[in-house]
Amino acid sequence: MRKFVSSKDRTRAVNAFTAITQGLSPDGGLYTPVNLKESTLSIKELEKLDYKQLATTIISTIFDDFTLEETKEIVEKAYGHTFMADDITPLEKVGKDAVLKLYYGPTGAFKDVALTILPHLLVASYKKLHLNQEICILTATSGDTGKAALEGFKDVEHTHILVFYPEIGVSKTQKRQMQTTTGSNTKVVAMQGDFDTCQSLVKAAYQDPAVKELCSDQVVLSSANSINIGRLVPQIVYYFKAYNDLLADGTITCGEQVHFSVPTGNFGDILAGYYAKCLGLPIGKLICASNSNHVLTDFIATGVYDRNRTFLPTTSPSMDILVSSNLERLLFEFSGYDSDLIKSYMQDLNTRGRYEVKDSIKKEIKHHFCGYYTKEEDVIKTIQSVYHDHHLVLDPHTAVAYHAKLQYQKEHPKDATVCVVLSTASPYKFSSTVMKSIAGKEFENDRDNMEALTGYCSETLPDYFSNLYDLPLLHTEVITKELGMKTIAAFLSEAKGEPV
Ligand SMILES: *Cc1c(COP(=O)(O)O)cnc(C)c1O
Numbered sequence: 304m305r306k307f308v309s310s311k312d313r314t315r316a317v318n319a320f321t322a323i324t325q326g327l328s329p330d331g332g333l334y335t336p337v338n339l340k341e342s343t344l345s346i347k348e349l350e351k352l353d354y355k356q357l358a359t360t361i362i363s364t365i366f367d368d369f370t371l372e373e374t375k376e377i378v379e380k381a382y383g384h385t386f387m388a389d390d391i392t393p394l395e396k397v398g399k400d401a402v403l404k405l406y407y408g409p410t411g412a413f414k415d416v417a418l419t420i421l422p423h424l425l426v427a428s429y430k431k432l433h434l435n436q437e438i439c440i441l442t443a444t445s446g447d448t449g450k451a452a453l454e455g456f457k458d459v460e461h462t463h464i465l466v467f468y469p470e471i472g473v474s475k476t477q478k479r480q481m482q483t484t485t486g487s488n489t490k491v492v493a494m495q496g497d498f499d500t501c502q503s504l505v506k507a508a509y510q511d512p513a514v515k516e517l518c519s520d521q522v523v524l525s526s527a528n529s530i531n532i533g534r535l536v537p538q539i540v541y542y543f544k545a546y547n548d549l550l551a552d553g554t555i556t557c558g559e560q561v562h563f564s565v566p567t568g569n570f571g572d573i574l575a576g577y578y579a580k581c582l583g584l585p586i587g588k589l590i591c592a593s594n595s596n597h598v599l600t601d602f603i604a605t606g607v608y609d610r611n612r613t614f615l616p617t618t619s620p621s622m623d624i625l626v627s628s629n630l631e632r633l634l635f636e637f638s639g640y641d642s643d644l645i646k647s648y649m650q651d652l653n654t655r656g657r658y659e660v661k662d663s664i665k666k667e668i669k670h671h672f673c674g675y676y677t678k679e680e681d682v683i684k685t686i687q688s689v690y691h692d693h694h695l696v697l698d699p700h701t702a703v704a705y706h707a708k709l710q711y712q713k714e715h716p717k718d719a720t721v722c723v724v725l726s727t728a729s730p731y732k733f734s735s736t737v738m739k740s741i742a743g744k745e746f747e748n749d750r751d752n753m754e755a756l757t758g759y760c761s762e763t764l765p766d767y768f769s770n771l772y773d774l775p776l777l778h779t780e781v782i783t784k785e786l787g788m789k790t791i792a793a794f795l796s797e798a799k800g801e802p803v
Contacts, residue, residue, distance in 0.1 A: 305342075305367050307334035307532060310635040311649070313642040319366040320428035323421075323533040324438070326526030327509050334532045335632045336365055336578070337640060343583035346557055349543060350550055354391040355382055357547070358420075358540045364582070365536050369427065377427060381420035381537075385409050387765065392416065392541045394548040397693050400708065400722045401554070402701070403545045409454050410480060411729035411765065412447035412621075413572070417529075417537045418455040422462065424533045425525065429461060436523045437798045440464040441508055441791065443501035443528060445568060445621045446477040447728065449491065450484070452527035457486035463798040464527065465490045465791065467501040470781055472620050475749045476732050476771065483774035491778035492790055497614050499626050502528070504787040511788055517795040529571030530628050538575035542584055545723045555721055560587040562722040564711070566704040567591045567599060568622040570629035572725065577633065577671060587720050589672050592707035594619045597676035599627060604674060606665035608648075609657040618682055618699040618736040621728070626652070634660060637667040675707035682706070686740035696741065696760045698733045701726040730760060731768050748772075 307322035309315040311332030317325075322334035342364050349357060355378050363374040382391055387407040395402050408415025429438060438461055442452045449466040456464040468481060470493040481491045494501050508514045509524060518524055529535055542563065549555045563586060565573040573589055580586040593600050595615045602608045610625040617623055631645060637660075638644050644661075651658035660668075677685070685702040689695050697705060704724045712718070730737045734752035739745040741759055746752050750772045757764050782790055 305336060305365065308337050308640065309333070309642065310335050310631050310645050311642055313640050319368040320431045323366075323424050323428045323531065324432060324434070324523065324525060326524065326528075326531040327506065329509065331506065331510060332642065332645075333530055333628070333632050333635075335635050336532065339365070339578055339581040346546070346583060346585070350547055350557065352547070354540070354544055355379065357543050358382065358537065361540050361543065361582070362536055365539075366424070368431070373427065377420065377423040380423050385415075385419050390544070392544055394545050394723070395695065396552070396554070397689070397695060399554070400724065401545070401549065402695065402697075402705075402724045402726045403541060404726045405541060406726065406729045408451070409767065410447070410450045411732050411768065412451050413725070413727035414447050414451035415454075416541060417534045418448070418451040418527060420537045421527060421531065421533045422455045422459045426459060426461065434523065436521055438462045438525050439522050439795055439798050440525050440527050441505045442466045442526065443498065443505045444468045444481075445498040445623055446473040447621050448528060450477065450480040453481065453484045453486070453489050453491065456527065457484065457489055459488070463488045463490075463794070465492070465794045467492055467494045467504060467787070469493070469497050469501060470495050472497060472616050472623060474620060474733055474735075476734070476753075476768070477620070479749075479771050480767075482776045482778045483771065484778065490794060491780075493781040494787065495781065495783050498624055499614070500784055502626065502628070504784070504791075506530075508788065508791050513792055514788065514795065517792060517799070521799045522795050528628070529569050535571055535575050535578070535629070538572055539579045539582065542576050542579035542586070546584055549721060549723075558585055560585045560720055562587045562590060562711070562720050564590040564592055564704040564708040564722055564724045566619065566622055566700040566725065566727050567593060568624040568627065570599070570627040570633070572727070573672075574629045574633055580671065588711070590704070590707050590711050590722070591672050591674040592704040593674065593676040594622050594682070594703050595676065595678060596623050596625060597674075598625055599630075600674035600676040602630075602674070603668055603672055606662075606668070607657060607659045608652065610652065611656040617679060618733065619703050621700055622703065633668075634664060637664045673711065675710040677703040677706040683736070683740045685709075686737060690741045690759065694761070696730045696737060696756070697726065698728040698730040699736050700728050729762070729765075729768075731756060731764060
């Protein structure tokens with residue numbers, strides 16, 4: 304059976320059930336699947352599989368504590384009826400390249416792909432471990448994870464979910480989506496701060512003495528963020544799916560390399576791409592696309608991770624992140640699972656806001672990845688020109704990745720490798736920016752922007768967007784950073800059924 308090893312203590316190895324249930328290792332490390340390269344899959348054998356069959360094969364290869372039958376059942380629950388496309392993540396050719404549309408799930412975000420399945424993985428793991436505690440899920444969101452997680456966990460037995468989002472930064476539609484969430488086990492709180500404030504709070508909760516004391520035999524903490532390995536593994540699937548689509552329409556031949564350009568924030572999505580490569584998918588470069596908060600672009604170029612810079616709110620808020628959690632998993636792997644080294648890097652990041660990786664790690668990174676960033680004005684121009692040239696409407700996050708692809712191709716004119724751009728959000732979700740780019744004007748409120756955008760998008764406006772502004776606001780609490788841990792403690796007490 305495969306072990307998941309803590310990036311902060313390599314002697315701490317657990318099975319899939321424990322890794323998924325805990326979310327984060329008690330030592331603060333991230334559970335990482337080791338030696339994936341020993342589990343290579345055959346592209347030839349996968350070629351004919353549809354999305355759900357691919358998901359079953361890939362997920363059960365990594366979470367091999369589940370039987371194939373169990374995985375199949377979980378996959379069916381997640382993807383049976385919840386997506387607007389039968390093939391879950393449709394691929395659209397754009398010239399010789401392609402855009403992979405990952406936003407056909409229940410909230411219009413690519414995070415739905417993982418968050419429709421995580422609750423089922425979690426509940427199944429919980430049962431395997433014979434737990435009788437309530438699972439309390441803490442989630443930090445820069446906008447999209449929150450709603451996708453809330454919908455995924457809403458009214459799921461034995462679970463309670465608390466979401467923190469930054470008061471300033473998320474789009475009006477994202478905020479509205481979260482504030483209108485129903486369900487008896489959901490709680491949403493706005494934080495005066497940025498995403499990193501929310502994420503640090505959630506990570507710190509695991510180490511907080513008061514919280515630890517509350518997590519007795521009655522409640523256990525878990526996470527719906529991509530620090531939970533149960534979030535990452537389902538994302539590997541669509542890399543294979545994209546490859547199958549390119550094979551099916553004759554764009555590539557079996558074994559031919561493909562590049563992927565990935566709009567990156569917390570480094571989860573692109574890490575799933577790297578895992579796909581480890582499992583044998585012929586990926587050339589993983590293009591790490593950032594917005595004006597380009598910590599990762601600089602890191603890939605220099606090997607120095609430096610968060611000491613001004614945080615810039617952009618039109619792609621889900622990528623406004625200065626601390627990319629999942630990079631830790633990649634460094635753990637590239638260091639040969641040297642958890643002491645990783646601990647020292649993360650310590651430096653906490654105390655000095657920066658660290659520099661050793662040369663062998665720099666080399667590995669450059670071998671697999673390259674990084675580009677896109678300025679705000681180029682986001683607008685890209686949305687404009689892709690619509691003009693291809694009649695395809697991109698959301699700002701996808702535009703960042705599309706522009707990164709263009710930059711890569713400009714720098715490598717002789718490289719004819721097909722490139723797939725991952726499209727991570729519905730353009731309707733960021734309708735004001737998209738309208739401004741395509742139509743040259745935007746309306747005051749997002750409802751009108753969405754309506755107007757229906758004239759440009761090939762996809763119809765989903766119900767969950769058209770109804771959004773008629774729903775009552777159920778979650779309007781705003782707190783300061785200082786009140787964060789208290790809010791978590793109250794949430795845990797409530798989950799235990801104690802008076803708050
Ligand atoms: C979360 C998100 C991203 C970034 O994904 P990571 O896995 O955090 O790197 C990009 N685009 C959108 C729309 C997102 O919601």
